[in-house]
Amino acid sequence: MTTLKLPDPIADYFTADRQHPEALARCFTAHATVKDEGHTHAGLDAIQAWKTAASAQYNYTAEPFALEQKDGHHVVSCHVAGDFPGSPVDLRYRFRLEGGRIAALEITA
Numbered sequence: 001m002t003t004l005k006l007p008d009p010i011a012d013y014f015t016a017d018r019q020h021p022e023a024l025a026r027c028f029t030a031h032a033t034v035k036d037e038g039h040t041h042a043g044l045d046a047i048q049a050w051k052t053a054a055s056a057q058y059n060y061t062a063e064p065f066a067l068e069q070k071d072g073h074h075v076v077s078c079h080v081a082g083d084f085p086g087s088p089v090d091l092r093y094r095f096r097l098e099g100g101r102i103a104a105l106e107i108t109a
Contacts, residue, residue, distance in 0.1 A: 004064055009102050010074060010095055017062055021051035028102045035106040058084040062091075072096065 006014070009027060016023040025048040028034075034041045034050055041050040060082025068075050074095045081088035089109060096104040 004067060006064060006067060006076065007074060007097065009097050009100060010076060010093075013095075013102060013105075014062060014064060014078075017051075021048045021055065024048070024051045028105075029098055032102055033104050035104075037107075058082050060084060060087070064093075 013024065013027045016027055025044045028044060028047055030044060031042070032044070032047060034047050036050065036054075039050075041047050060080055063079045064076045065079055066077040074097065076093040076095065078091050078093055079088060080091050092108050094104075094106040094108070095102055
């Protein structure tokens with residue numbers, strides 16, 4: 001079995017996803033954006049609020065299983081399972097990194 005080697009900021013994101021919203025927000029640049037479920041969350045406060053709301057609404061696990069680089073982005077395919085409608089589902093996390101942190105993230109099906 002091969003272990004997926006993610007760039008450090010992305011590995012940190014998936015580790016922080018299991019912790020507190022504050023830990024997850026620290027993975028991002030000050031002016032980062034997250035696009036998820038048709039909404040854009042800009043800046044650290046908005047990203048932390050997005051994570052807080054998602055954590056309050058659903059319990060889930062996210063297991064990355066593939067990584068590709070495309071157009072200056074790292075695209076991680078991830079198996080997500082939990083107590084949300086449509087679970088389980090494979091999602092694509094499209095990261096743009098900048099200065100050792102995440103500058104942009106888009107999550108799509």
